Amino acid sequence: MVVVVVALAGVGAWGYGHFRHIPVSVNGADQQVGADTTLGKLMRDNNDFDAKPGKLLSVSGKVLKAAGGDPVAYTLNGQKIAAGDADSVKLSENAKITVKNGKDVTEKHDVQGTPVPFNVVINGHGVIQKLRQVGKDGSNEVWTGKISGEKVDKGEVKKPQDLIVDTFSPQPQGKKVIALTFDDGPSQYSGPILDILKNEGVKATFFDVGEHAVAEPQMEQRMLAEGHQVASHSNTHPDMWKLNEQQLQSEISQGLDNLKKASNTTTKMLRAPYGNFGADQWRYSNGLVDYNVIWTIDTKDWKLPGAPAISNEALSKAYNGAVVLMHDGGGDRTEDIAALPGIIDGLKAQGFEFVTIDQLIAMNGQ
């Protein structure tokens, strides 16, 4: 009988027919709720604890509909609960509930985008140009609201990312190194040059023309087999300053593809013909090459000045970290072949070690 009285007293006190109440917390504040209460009922009974649904906004930010945005947002024990599911979620003891304002929503809109071209930043000076970061265009957007009809210039919605090239000249400490480089091959003159390098125990770098490389793949393979570095000198040796974006990309890609075909070389190192590679060419190539390599000593072999003059040019101007330009293609290279042994012997006598461009780059800062 005593039990019945207590139970009835409970009914009287709460008045809703709930025999048992459980503690929960809402936004950190303790609440007592009937044991069979759903999340939906709790929210309705408490007017969402003053949280409001989001607004529907026009593209300029005017309110189109007060409760037209996202509904009030609930979580239960850290899990999001969709408003439509709230009535089927029963609350358990010590449930942690949060209720927040719904987010405002911008009306559906058309986007008219205009690209913002990236900038090309070339840092420093030197013989090695290294791509540090590719460029990415940004965009300006104009939004036209589908409900309001408003047209709003949103400005630079996406900022462009600079293309960055670092330029430097490696000058290793405590040793004297020099890099011999040969352009425009392979050709009938490459073999004799390779023979001399082999006899002298010297490694060099060959900047090869793609269409020549596929014509003489065995020469490409020999260069690699004998420890030399092979990089690209374009596909057909154009002046890259005169190429448009599409032409430049195709020259570079085909040049690299042909090196790959000839000898399975994968490289993204370029020496642009005539060294003509500036901000526009970095922009157009945007990631197709990661290095452009210039030279610091032009032997002027292309003028056919005679072997002694070529040799004198190299020997009189040599310094630590120098990159010497010679040719193993692109014309009669008899003078280069005649000059090369004397150049190598003379440089050895001056105390130089011979490095490839990759090796020279690796010495940067050492």
Ligand SMILES: [Zn+2]
């Ligand atoms: Zn060339």
